[in-house]
Amino acid sequence: GENVEQHPSxxxxxxxxxxxxxxxxxxxxxNYFPWYKQELGKRxxxxxxIRSNVGEKKDQRIAVTLNKTAKHFSLHITETQPEDSAVYFxxxxxxxxxxxxxxxxxxxxxxxx
Amino acid sequence: xxxxxxxxxxxxxxxxxxxxxxxxxxxxxxxxxxxKQKAKKPPELMFVYSYEKLSINESVPSRFSPECPNSSLxxLHLHALQPEDSALYLxxxSQDLGGTRYTFGSGTRLTVV
Numbered sequence: 001g002e003n004v005e006q007h008p009s010x011x012x013x014x015x016x017x018x019x020x021x022x023x024x025x026x027x028x029x030x031n032y033f034p035w036y037k038q039e040l041g042k043r044x045x046x047x048x049x050i051r052s053n054v055g056e057k058k059d060q061r062i063a064v065t066l067n068k069t070a071k072h073f074s075l076h077i078t079e080t081q082p083e084d085s086a087v088y089f090x091x092x093x094x095x096x097x098x099x100x101x102x103x104x105x106x107x108x109x110x111x112x113x
Numbered sequence: 114x115x116x117x118x119x120x121x122x123x124x125x126x127x128x129x130x131x132x133x134x135x136x137x138x139x140x141x142x143x144x145x146x147x148x149k150q151k152a153k154k155p156p157e158l159m160f161v162y163s164y165e166k167l168s169i170n171e172s173v174p175s176r177f178s179p180e181c182p183n184s185s186l187x188x189l190h191l192h193a194l195q196p197e198d199s200a201l202y203l204x205x206x207s208q209d210l211g212g213t214r215y216t217f218g219s220g221t222r223l224t225v226v
Contacts (some may be wrong), residue, residue, distance in 0.1 A: 032211075032212070032213055034213070034214070034215070036217075042219065043203065043217040043218060043219045043220055044156065044203070044217045045217070046214060046215060046216070049213065049214065089155050089156075093212055093213075095211035095212055095213055096210075096211050096212075097163070097168070097210060097211075098161070098163075098168055098169055099210075099211055099212025099213075100158055100161070100169060100171075100212070101158070101212060101215065103155035103156055103157075104155065105154070105155055106153075106154075106155050
């Protein structure tokens, strides 16, 4: 089955700086890669996703890049704000019937004011 | 309505009790999921329903019994749980059967005493 690794487990940045979170996956058949943000005590929320036919996707301060050859994908957050502090989970799946989303272990991002 | 609603928000139950968790969505999503999340861990898949039929059971113990009475409603029946089953139980739905763009509910915080 799919294995998603996420490093590091914690990341601290100064407000206004950029943050980059990296994930690797094992199943070359995986073709869908979402990122979820989970604030303390709240539900995971989809913040951006990318499919394997695209190398990069951007949404305001957030971008995701995908390297299929190396089997890794990254979340980029620019101009970080204290409200970006949360746990971020990457995930991967093969879309289609009986699709199963496999999550990475999560990274705790702290943005220092 | 763009939300997944879960009730109750909190539940404390004894090991001999029977209780049910409820999940409801009115977005017309035909794929629905139960996940279990322990503190500081990623969500773990338990069950997948596609078109109200159980399509994936991730070898979950029989003390957890899912039910999908209709396309908007998903239940999780609990019986004879163990203290280690204490966790946040998350319901999610997906707009397509390929398993993309999950919307998670806020979860039920379950404590087994």
